[in-house]
Amino acid sequence: MYNDGLSIVIPSYNRKEQLIKVLDSIFSQDITTLYEVVVIDNCSDYNISEFYTHEKLRIIRNNINVGMSTNIVNPFLHCKTKWMWILSDDDITLNNSINIINNKIKDQPNNCAFKFSTEGTSTTGLEKDLSIKSLQELINYYKFDKKIRRGNLVFISNNVLNLETLYPYLGKAFEYSYTFIGHLIPIFYALDEKQLMTFSSQKIVKYIDPGDNFWSFEKVGLGLTTLSHINFDLNKEEYKKFLDVVFPITYDRLFKYYFKKRNKKGFRNYKMTYHTIYFQNLNTIEKIKYYFYSIILYLNEKRK
Structure with a gap:
């Protein structure tokens, strides 16, 4: 063939x-x-x-x-x-x-x-x-x-x-x-x-840094949230590790990006990303930090 x-x-x-x-x-x-x-x-x-x-x-x-x-x-x-x-x-x-x-x-x-x-x-x-x-x-x-x-x-x-x-x-x-x-x-x-x-x-x-094309990482981040749809032969703990290693963008980095971008999709996309793939792998302190970031993004969008 x-x-x-x-x-x-x-x-x-x-x-x-x-x-x-x-x-x-x-x-x-x-x-x-x-x-x-x-x-x-x-x-x-x-x-x-x-x-x-x-x-x-x-x-x-x-x-x-x-x-x-x-x-x-x-x-x-x-x-x-x-x-x-x-x-x-x-x-x-x-x-x-x-x-x-x-x-x-x-x-x-x-x-x-x-x-x-x-x-x-x-x-x-x-x-x-x-x-x-x-x-x-x-x-x-x-x-x-x-x-x-x-x-x-x-x-x-x-x-x-x-x-x-x-x-x-x-x-x-x-x-x-x-x-x-x-x-x-x-x-x-x-x-x-x-x-x-x-x-x-x-x-x-x-590797050549794509420069200002960070939008591609945003799209990739949202796309990777759907990896949980695939049914691999992994137990729950292994699947959590799998999602964690595949996802290349830390929640801190994405927060900084959305805060700077300041548009209405930022808060929504941040929640979509971390409630479906990343949030389950955070410890208690990191979850508190994540909620704090979410509130800041929400308030940031309301600013004129």
């Missing part, structure tokens, strides 16, 4: 200059083993093919803007190879990253996925590879000793997926695309059925 080899698939929208830099970073490497690079353009204001061409570049342009969450999972429809590196349109690949990935997939061809390390996120310090074979082990890796390794779980650009192994679960990416992490849903399902995944200590991409 799939060709052998590796493809890079990039969902993109209105980031021409950044996208060109990403493509340059790819094609400056040894690409002899790379099957193709696919850009899935979500109906941008320009046609990237007018600005960039390459014999291994294929461009798919959506007829309409299908939204960020849907376009993130569209790579599953268009990748022709067994292995897919899904890459953001503003994160720069590191030198020799393609060779690093190819060596890993040759050594562990039956893995359902690899999550590589990154430059510029908080979880880049693995000293050696770590293989996990269950959703519980993934949760335990990210949440340990009452601490959380925040940073690269929901990150897009460090994931290399085995589409043959994940094939039974690929439809779930679209079914739960509204979570805004649809690209990870097939991996979660595979791990729930004891498939093997590896966290690699090697870095393949540099």
Whole structure:
């Protein structure tokens, strides 16, 4: 069904200059083993093919803007190879990253996925590879000793997926695309059925701060509140940990954002987020703090 080899698939929208830099970073490497690079353009204001061409570049342009969450999972429809590196349109690949990935997939061809390390996120310090074979082990890796390794779980650009192994679960990416992490849903399902995944200590991409695009984190935060809809084989305590490690935005940070933004959606969205996913994991002091923040947001919206 799939060709052998590796493809890079990039969902993109209105980031021409950044996208060109990403493509340059790819094609400056040894690409002899790379099957193709696919850009899935979500109906941008320009046609990237007018600005960039390459014999291994294929461009798919959506007829309409299908939204960020849907376009993130569209790579599953268009990748022709067994292995897919899904890459953001503003994160720069590191030198020799393609060779690093190819060596890993040759050594562990039956893995359902690899999550590589990154430059510029908080979880880049693995000293050696770590293989996990269950959703519980993934949760335990990210949440340990009452601490959380925040940073690269929901990150897009460090994931290399085995589409043959994940094939039974690929439809779930679209079914739960509204979570805004649809690209990870097939991996979660595979791990729930004891498939093997590896966290690699090697870095393949540099995280680029999106700058003022905090609205995307707001959308992601609201989308992640719906993860509780998915019925994984986890007990109540494990599911609480799962929701906690997947959610990347602390309630303190989101409060500061909504307080500064000062609009009527702030109080509502803050309550929606933390009453459905985060609130259940707060201790008593943190719950008091949360209620205090909620009152401040409510009063802040009433100010003229």
